[in-house]
Amino acid sequence: MKKLRYLIEDFGNYLLLMKEVFRWPQNMHIFKRQLLFEIRTLGLDSILIVFLVSVFVGVAVVVQLLINLENPIYPDWIYGFSARKTMMLEFSPTIIALILAGKCASKISSELGTQRISEQIDALEVMGVHSASYLILPKIIACMITFPLLIIMSIFVSILGGAVGAMTIGTLSMAAYTDGLRLEYHNIDLIFAIVKIFVYSIIISTIASYRGYTLKGGSVEVGIQSTKSVVQSCIVIMIFDLIITNLFM
Amino acid sequence: MIKVEHVSKYFGEKKVLSDINTEFENGKCNLIIGKSGSGKTVLMKCLVSLYTPDEGYIHFDDRILRHLNKKEKMLLRKDIGMLFQGGALFDSMTIEENIMFPIRMFQLSDYKTMRKRVDFCLERVNLSGINKQYPSEISGGMQKRVAIARAIATQPKYLFCDEPNSGLDPQTSIVIDQLIKEITHEYNITTVINTHDMNSVMEIGENINFINQGQLWWKGNYHNVLNSNNTELNDFIFCSALTKRLKPQNDHE
Ligand SMILES: Nc1ncnc2c1ncn2[C@@H]1O[C@H](COP(=O)(O)OP(=O)(O)OP(=O)(O)O)[C@@H](O)[C@H]1O
Ligand SMILES: [Mg+2]
Numbered sequence: 001m002k003k004l005r006y007l008i009e010d011f012g013n014y015l016l017l018m019k020e021v022f023r024w025p026q027n028m029h030i031f032k033r034q035l036l037f038e039i040r041t042l043g044l045d046s047i048l049i050v051f052l053v054s055v056f057v058g059v060a061v062v063v064q065l066l067i068n069l070e071n072p073i074y075p076d077w078i079y080g081f082s083a084r085k086t087m088m089l090e091f092s093p094t095i096i097a098l099i100l101a102g103k104c105a106s107k108i109s110s111e112l113g114t115q116r117i118s119e120q121i122d123a124l125e126v127m128g129v130h131s132a133s134y135l136i137l138p139k140i141i142a143c144m145i146t147f148p149l150l151i152i153m154s155i156f157v158s159i160l161g162g163a164v165g166a167m168t169i170g171t172l173s174m175a176a177y178t179d180g181l182r183l184e185y186h187n188i189d190l191i192f193a194i195v196k197i198f199v200y201s202i203i204i205s206t207i208a209s210y211r212g213y214t215l216k217g218g219s220v221e222v223g224i225q226s227t228k229s230v231v232q233s234c235i236v237i238m239i240f241d242l243i244i245t246n247l248f249m
Numbered sequence: 250m251i252k253v254e255h256v257s258k259y260f261g262e263k264k265v266l267s268d269i270n271t272e273f274e275n276g277k278c279n280l281i282i283g284k285s286g287s288g289k290t291v292l293m294k295c296l297v298s299l300y301t302p303d304e305g306y307i308h309f310d311d312r313i314l315r316h317l318n319k320k321e322k323m324l325l326r327k328d329i330g331m332l333f334q335g336g337a338l339f340d341s342m343t344i345e346e347n348i349m350f351p352i353r354m355f356q357l358s359d360y361k362t363m364r365k366r367v368d369f370c371l372e373r374v375n376l377s378g379i380n381k382q383y384p385s386e387i388s389g390g391m392q393k394r395v396a397i398a399r400a401i402a403t404q405p406k407y408l409f410c411d412e413p414n415s416g417l418d419p420q421t422s423i424v425i426d427q428l429i430k431e432i433t434h435e436y437n438i439t440t441v442i443n444t445h446d447m448n449s450v451m452e453i454g455e456n457i458n459f460i461n462q463g464q465l466w467w468k469g470n471y472h473n474v475l476n477s478n479n480t481e482l483n484d485f486i487f488c489s490a491l492t493k494r495l496k497p498q499n500d501h502e
Contacts, residue, residue, distance in 0.1 A: 027354050119337035126297050127351045127403075128326035 014210045020132040021140070021209070034138035042104050042139065042205075043146025047153070049103060050096055054154040057095070058161020059168075061086055062177075066169045079172055080180020083162040088189045092154040093196035094241050097204070100147060101233040105208035108139055109229040112212025113222040121213070132213060140205040147201035148194050155193065192248050199244065200237050207233045250275050251296065251407065251439055256305035258291055258463075265291050266302070266463045276437040278430055278453040282444055283460035284485060289443040290334060292460065293411055296441065297331055298322060309407065327355055330405035334412050334443075336392040338384040344371070344395050345380040351403045370398035373428060390417045397425065401432055408433070408440045414449060426452045447492055450474060459485065 025031035065079050112135060115121050124131040159181065166172045211229035215221055251273040258266040265288045273279035281289050294300045296307060298314055307314040312325060338347050348367045352358065358366075371377050374394040384392055393416065400408060413429060414422035430453045433440040444450065450457065454471040459482050467479045474486065475495060487493050 030354060118340070119333045119335055120339055122294075122299050123331070123333060123337040123339075125299060126326060126329055126331045126409075127354065128323045128329075129354055130323075 013214065014206070017132060017136075017210055017213060018206060020130065021136045021206075023130065023133050023137075025133065025137065026130060030134075031138060034134070035142060038138045038142035039146055042107070042142045043150065046100060046103055046146070046150060049099060050150050050154050051157055053096065053099060054092070054158040055161040055164075057091060058083070058087065058158030059165040061091075061158075062162035062165035063169055066166065066172060076172065076176035077180035077183050079166065080162070080177040081183050082180075084159060084181050084185075085189070087158045087162075088155055088193050092151050092158060093193045093200070094237065096151060096154050097147070097197060097200040097237050098234055100150070100200075101204045101237060102230055104143065105204050105229045105233045106226045108205060108208035109212035109215075110222050110226040112136070112209060113215040113225055116213065116215045117218060117222065136205075136209040136213065139209060140202065143201040143205040144198060147197050147204075151193060151197040152190075155190075192244075195248075196241070196244055199240055203236050203240065204233045207236065250308075250310060251441070252308040253296070254306040254308070256292070256295060256302045256307065258288075258295055258300060258302050264463060266295070269305070269460075269465050271458050271465055271468065273439055273441050274456055275439050276434060277440070277455040278433050279439070279441045279456040279458070280444060280450060280454045281441065281458050281460060282450060282454075282485070284445065287460045288463040289460060290411055293331075293409055293441065293443055297326070297329055297409055327403070328406040330400035330403065330408045332393075332396050332400045332408075332410040332413055334415070336384075336389075336396040338392055338396055338399070340384050343381050343383055344376075344387070347384070347395060348399045348402050351399065356403065366402060367398075370402050371395075373401070373432075374398045375424060390421055393417060394421075394425065397428070404436060406438060408438050410440070410442045412443050412445075414444070414446055419448065422446065422448060423452065429453065447486065447489070450486075461485075 062079060062083050065082055069078065112121075115135070121131045121135070124134060163174065163177060166174065166177045208226075208229040211225040211232075212222075215225050253269050253271050253273075256266060256269045257264065269292065281292060283289050291300060295302045298307075309325060309328075312321070314322075314325075317325060338344075339350065342350065345364075345367050348370055349363050352363050352366060367380065368377065371379070374397050376391060376394055376398070379387060379391070379395075384395070387395070393413065397410070397413060400410070408429070410429060414425050417425065426449050429440060429442065432438060442449070442453070451471050451474075454474060457467075457469050457471070457474055458465055459467040459479070461481045467477060467482045469477060474482070477483065487495070
């Protein structure tokens, strides 16, 4: 019961903070600079990890399909088709989002938390800066812009990885794999993936910002809250995965 | 002028400030002195509205803090410069960017003018030529001085300094004290300084408020601080070997 009250209170405070965050920047020039900086640290710096994970999972998925669906009753297109569906619908948006949550949520919340305990946020407030909006808004928007792009890259790369997997096993021709990839393709799958990651990007950046910005205490607390931000955003992502999938499918 | 009326502040059950009444005058260095943990920082944070007092009113000339809405509060804050006890420099920015930040945020001036202002402020705190370094690359005392430079960069009407010279050597402390005093007189600023440094008290204590256990215990200035008959104040002042030597003279008088 106490926990439930705490949870509701937490959620209320989260909403209140978001009300502070979404306001027109006080200085557009500074906002743009902050935004570019965040795009670099949250987006560009995540390219490598997303790339690596996508390639390897792409290879692994196709190899597994080829090994486990060996029976000749399965048509050749099934491998490319399943790989594409898996990657586009679930792996790229959701699993990559979990990886991004691990990388970006901890970064955002520990950065804001440290700024809180070293009184930098108070210093901003005393200067008359809307600290919540100044610090958090560029982070949220940077995530909203870069995460969908990362996911598109991930889909692409994982399907290429699948091709590599098919080649290494050698039982499936490249033509059959691409036939499978093309079979019954609808743009709706891509839109679905982008809608998903768009929602996740908001979840990750806002939860992490809330955890860091409202932090009280010392360096131990920074560690605790940054872990919390990763765990909570992962849980919320999984919940929203179910909700969005049910809505669309 | 800043007027404090019946200000009290609680943290949970604990009463940290109780019924503070005082005035901080224009163009003077107003000191708040007291032991560690007596509530100096909390009082200062109430003044700049980082904390909201549970009771009482704070007047900034004709503006009453409690009656201001959010927008008006933001406007008031543009007239405030504050030096935090720990410096609170932005660690992702260079020294120059730190000092330039408040100017850049609100005052539309071109880069050249801002650069000039930065150099001027840095010169005043005796730190010319460290523009491109980061806060983590300079010493604690230097960080303090940069923080002072940042606080005065926008030419505030009200300047708040939380222990400007803790962690500094006696010589630099005096330089900083003199600097704050000069700026205060020159621009007719209302300056409020938290300190427990007796040097500062004797040097710049034009208006001294002694706080003990969250209560205002004594008010005065550097002329009468040594010969008051307030026991707690005397205990606070005459605790070191150096200041003890000052005491007998006054007793003989
Ligand atoms: N955020 C807070 N929550 C609870 N108690 C607090 C908080 N901030 C300060 N206090 C309490 O208020 C009292 C006064 O603290 P304050 O920081 O004002 O002391 P100070 O006079 O500035 O001391 P120092 O000279 O060491 O800086 C202390 O007992 C402290 O425990
Ligand atoms: Mg203090």
